[in-house]
Amino acid sequence: MLPADLINIMLDNMSMLIKETGNTLYMTLVSTFFAYMLALPLGVVLVVTREDGLYPLKSLYRLLDVIVNIGRSVPFLILLVAIQPLTVLIAGKSYGSTATIVPLVVAATPFIARLIESSLQEVDHGVIEAAESMGASLPTIIFKVLIPEAKTSLMVGCTIAIGTILSYSAMAGFVGGGGLGDVAVRYGYYRYEGEIMLITVAIMIILVQLIQYMGMRIARKTDKRAI
């Protein structure tokens, strides 16, 4: 197999590859968005209700802690199949890019909640104490101290999360999830057309690199701690 062949195959399938790359990005970004909508409050509640948190609630913390751990221990492929009834309920069908968003959100939320928890945990306790001494309420501390001070770390976490969701989305290809993973499975696994599979893998690698590069750049640019 010559590189020229690969390029020819790529050119022949260009429109399909572009479309499925778009699908992958669509799944990844929309899932990331919804997962963050759920994980951000979850992460904040985890940090706040810890034993040494701002508003300790032992039983709530324990409950959420266990739920998050369970969510994180179920392998994604199994979760994908297991929650199909829920997927159908929300998306109307169990295959295709839009439907895949449902399991992606379910799988990513506990993982992201942990990332957020550890980022918020890094905020210097002294700064929080200073805000308390100024008479700041709990919501003020969360929105004006905890989250803004953890900004850089949250951004790094987000970059990691997008990368992980991207690779999950590829796994969803096995059950007709759409996107580049779907292409790789269909051509590479079922039709033995290794070239297309190689091309999709290459595109995935480029996507992950780009996301990582951009995420880190933004994180560094917005960090005011070390200038």
Place this chain on the structure above:
Amino acid sequence: MGTTPFIQIKDLQKNFTSQNDTVTALSGINLNIDKGTIFGIIGMSGAGKSTLVRCINFLERPSKGTIIIGDKDLSLLNDRELRQVRHDIGMIFQHFNLLMQRTVEDNISFPLEIAGYSRKEGRKRARELLELVGLSDKRKAYPSQLSGGQKQRVAIARALATNPQILLCDEATSALDPTTTRSILGLLKDINRKFGITIIIITHEMSVVEEICSDVAIIDKGVLAEVGKVEDVFRNPKTEAARKLFYNSANKIKKMKGKRIVRIVFDGKSSNEPVIANLVLEFKAQVNILFADLKEINEKSFGHMVVQLPEDKDLSDKIIYYLRNIIKVNVEELIDYVAS
């Protein structure tokens, strides 16, 4: 006198409970702090002074007893009222605790943001305060671009943003070098004079207390060992804890032979007289100077000296009488000086 003090600490006790035991960090603390004073609270590390200062603004809720500020008993307030009271109590810290992702200006206006002022008002106030602390050119800088002393100046400006009546300083100069410490203490003194703000300083360094405090409370192992005007406590410390803090360095002289060892405190006039020389001429006796130091307390000079007197009991009694009643300096006998 006769009026109620501005801040009253009443029978304060604070316990910390861990899984299997309870530690009493503070107990039976009673203190009155007058409006407009600079009040020092000093103690060795672990004495409970940081806990005490956190009880004053109820960052730590006392296990027993209460704090009364003006006419408000803090233990009777709910969370919202307590937050309101905190707008009236500024606080600065050993490690400055600035928001690292905000500019200097936005750090200073942060308490105003919390208190519900507009952004414009916050900016205006920040500018005034930056002028006060001498950092007008750092308005748009981030804390990471500042030196330790500059950070503490920003923290002071921030603590003053809401025009509080009380400023709590928790080891505010402990992370700074001596020169910077002096300039920060000078700033605190200025603020006290200009605005009549009551300042409570927590420290483990007696030099800080000597430099700016009018009153001092000594905390030792969770209890109040001694309290009074700094001058009085210096002249005549009543407890071992106070002695340790006031002439810590004197304790380094160990293994001194001889029994009659006294500490003589000079103030104002007597520090200009050749007291020891006169004493030697008068009694034709040998005295041995073990330790001597000169201190500035509230801008007055004080000298103190640890002297070994002759073994002869009658002679040394006479010398002590002479020092006390003719020269009129403070003399205290250090019985356990040798042993320490």
